[in-house]
Amino acid sequence: xxxxxxxxxxxxxxxxxxxxxxxxxxxxxxxxxxxxxxxxxxxxxxxxxxxxxxxxxxxxxxxxxxxxxxxxxxxxxxxxxxxxxxxxxxxxxxxxxxxxxxxxxxxxxxxxxxxxxxxxxxxxxxxxxxxxxxxxxxxxxxxxxxxxxxxxxxxxxxxxxxxxxxxxxxxxxxxxxxxxxxxxxxxxxxxxxxxxxxxxxxxxxxxxxxxxxxxxxxxxxxxxxxxxxxxxxxxxxxxxxxxxxxxxxxxxxxxxxxxxxxxxxxxxxxxxxxxxxxxxxxxxxxxxxxxxxxxxxxxxxxxxxxxxxxxxxxxxxxxxxxxxxxxxxxxxxxxxxxxxxxxxxxxxxxxxxxxxxxxxxxxxxxxxxxxxxxxxxxxxxxxxxxxxxxxxxxxxxxxxxxxxxxxxxxxxxxxxxxxxxxxxxxxxxxxxxxxxxxxxxxxxxxxxxxxxxxxxxxxxxxxxxxxxxxxxxxxxxxxxxxxxxxxxxxxxxxxxxxxxxxxxxxxxxxxxxxxxxxxxxxxxxxxxxxxxxxxxxxxx
Numbered sequence: 446x447x448x449x450x451x452x453x454x455x456x457x458x459x460x461x462x463x464x465x466x467x468x469x470x471x472x473x474x475x476x477x478x479x480x481x482x483x484x485x486x487x488x489x490x491x492x493x494x495x496x497x498x499x500x501x502x503x504x505x506x507x508x509x510x511x512x513x514x515x516x517x518x519x520x521x522x523x524x525x526x527x528x529x530x531x532x533x534x535x536x537x538x539x540x541x542x543x544x545x546x547x548x549x550x551x552x553x554x555x556x557x558x559x560x561x562x563x564x565x566x567x568x569x570x571x572x573x574x575x576x577x578x579x580x581x582x583x584x585x586x587x588x589x590x591x592x593x594x595x596x597x598x599x600x601x602x603x604x605x606x607x608x609x610x611x612x613x614x615x616x617x618x619x620x621x622x623x624x625x626x627x628x629x630x631x632x633x634x635x636x637x638x639x640x641x642x643x644x645x646x647x648x649x650x651x652x653x654x655x656x657x658x659x660x661x662x663x664x665x666x667x668x669x670x671x672x673x674x675x676x677x678x679x680x681x682x683x684x685x686x687x688x689x690x691x692x693x694x695x696x697x698x699x700x701x702x703x704x705x706x707x708x709x710x711x712x713x714x715x716x717x718x719x720x721x722x723x724x725x726x727x728x729x730x731x732x733x734x735x736x737x738x739x740x741x742x743x744x745x746x747x748x749x750x751x752x753x754x755x756x757x758x759x760x761x762x763x764x765x766x767x768x769x770x771x772x773x774x775x776x777x778x779x780x781x782x783x784x785x786x787x788x789x790x791x792x793x794x795x796x797x798x799x800x801x802x803x804x805x806x807x808x809x810x811x812x813x814x815x816x817x818x819x820x821x822x823x824x825x826x827x828x829x830x831x832x833x834x835x836x837x838x839x840x841x842x843x844x845x846x847x848x849x850x851x852x853x854x855x856x857x858x859x860x861x862x863x864x865x866x867x868x869x870x871x872x873x874x875x876x877x878x879x880x881x882x883x884x885x886x887x888x889x890x891x892x893x894x895x896x897x898x899x900x901x902x903x904x905x906x907x908x909x910x911x912x913x914x915x916x917x918x919x920x921x922x923x924x925x926x927x928x929x930x931x932x933x934x935x936x937x938x939x940x941x942x943x944x945x946x947x948x949x950x951x952x953x954x955x956x957x958x959x960x961x962x963x964x965x966x967x968x969x970x971x972x973x974x975x976x977x978x979x980x981x982x983x984x985x
Contacts, residue, residue: 466496466599486521493522494529498589499596501525501565502629505727523681523728531563537570537584544666549582552664556582562729565589566632566745571674579676580661581742583635585668590633597626624840632725632745635670641744642672648719654707655714656740675740681728684858703737705856705863711739712852713872716748716845717762720755724748724844726851748844754780758845759876766869770800777827782837792834799826807866820865821850821857 493504504525507518537558541549549556555573562569567585574580586592604618631637639660646657656675664671683696696704708731715722723730725746732740750758757776765773774797783789803823824846831838856863883889 466500466596486518489518490521490524494525496596497529497565497586498592499600499625499629501529502625505565523684525565529563529565529568531560531568532586534558536587537568540584540587540668541582544669545664553580553582564729567670572671574661579674580664580671581658581674582664583670583672585633585635593629593633597622597629600625628746634667635665636667638670638743638745639665641747644721645715645723645741645744645747648715648721649711652711652714654738655711656734656738657744658740658742672742675732675734675742677732677734677740679729680731680733680855683733684728684855700737701860702863704733704739705860706868707737707739708852709856709865709868710872712848713869716750716848717755717759717873718876720750720752722748722845722848724848726848728855731855748841748848750841750845754839754841758842759873762869763873763877765800766866766873768804770797770804774800780839780842781831784835784837786835788834792830792836795830795834796827799823799830821853824850 490504493500504522507522538548541547541552545552549570549572553572554575554577555571557571560568560570566589567583570582570584572580572582600622601619604622607618639662642657642660646659649655649657658672658675661671712722712726723741723744725743730741730743732742734740757779761773761776764770764776774793777796778793781792783792800823803819806819828838828843828846853865856865
């Protein structure tokens with residue numbers, strides 16, 4: 446009875462959620478059609494905030510898409526990044542009690558009842574440990590998992606309709622929803638975020654302009670995450686339009702330049718240097734700390750690159766920023782998979798033209814800077830060209846592109862005259878130098894020698910095993926040929942006996958037949974058994 450009751454409650458919740466979503470979308474569309482559009486950004490933000498779940502995540506993703514939306518929409522959607530409607534303290538206590546087996550007042554020396562940030566998946570409270578350390582406690586929304594499940598199911602239905610009418614061409618809308626579902630499921634488990642945060646902190650421990658929030662594992666579960674409290678200025682407050690609570694004027698011009706440089710170099714180092722990067726960069730996740738150190742929080746999604754992909758991506762970006770668009774485009778095409786509907790040469794020509802347009806916009810500008818964020822526009826145009834020509838690109842590359850687009854967009858809203866190419870070329874020059882120094886170090890030489898020796902041993906072992914297999918198969922094939930020859934001789938004897946039997950004594954004929962036929966049959970059976978039971982020698 447209890448299971449049936451729970452099932453009925455969940456079914457009722459799902460139906461209610463679907464009707465609420467449809468009602469909100471219907472009222473929003475009716476407003477946009479029948480009223481003036483001056484309040485449209487505000488109305489859309491309220492609708493997404495009211496729906497919560499996956500819809501808030503979609504709004505957050507659109508907040509930085511200045512290339513797709515009017516700036517008024519983007520600035521309004523910024524409010525979704527950390528100003529989502531909070532849930533009650535009683536619900537917070539219930540979640541913490543369930544996850545950490547005690548009330549927050551007993552677990553922490555001080556626990557602030559009011560959250561200082563609220564987002565689509567959880568909200569964050571200030572707290573103080575008994576050791577005196579200030580921490581931020583992130584608590585997951587009580588019904589967010591159910592809401593996400595219903596919203597994603599609804600998105601799958603919409604995606605199915607889109608795919609049915611081929612609105613996106615050869616691109617599958619369901620595949621996009623699937624990727625969204627995987628990223629959300631990753632974010633909903635705070636233990637994943639804790640692991641990512643530890644990895645990011647370990648990789649940045651020698652870099653003095655990057656700080657990642659430390660995780661306290663004893664206060665962390667799947668639905669509760671406790672980290673260092675980074676006390677600084679959120680980048681979100683710097684990006685707000687002038688006239689609101691924009692705090693850019695409290696920084697000197699040199700500070701803004703250093704903030705942009707540090708933010709860019711951290712991002713380039715994460716992607717091209719360590720091949721492990723924060724893949725959910727937005728202004729609410731970035732803080733400006735003393736001495737213009739960049740602090741990072743919220744590691745629900747990270748991106749990774751294999752060594753091969755990292756080296757290829759580095760070569761591509763290095764050639765692009767240096768102006769060698771032919772080589773950069775050639776390297777870019779290595780990551781792209783074309784379909785049967787793709788005209789590869791036409792696609793390559795279009796992507797090359799996009800790179801030429803970017804290079805011309807930069808070279809014609811005074812100082813060789815990147816005017817009006819043309820680098821982000823270049824990357825977006827490349828991804829659009831890939832889609833139009835029915836091609837696919839590695840998800841890891843798309844994640845890296847998305848991060849670069851987001852970070853560079855934020856940089857240009859802080860400083861429209863930021864010399865992107867100059868700093869990028871400086872970074873890649875330093876990267877090549879550091880890689881060369883590391884490659885020539887005694888430790889690296891010993892490691893490579895050991896790796897080469899291991900690879901050589903494995904190659905010799907594999908070659909020896911292959912030779913053994915070939916020897917076994919070859920010997921059995923030779924035996925089979927002999928046995929088949931004997932079988933042919935048997936047939937000749939049978940024919941000879943049939944033709945010349947009357948002139949040969951019967952006892953001799955029978956003896957001949959039994960000897961040849963029986964012997965050849967046994968040999969053939971043994972040969973076939975050996976041929977089809979060849980075993981590859983096991984590796985020791």
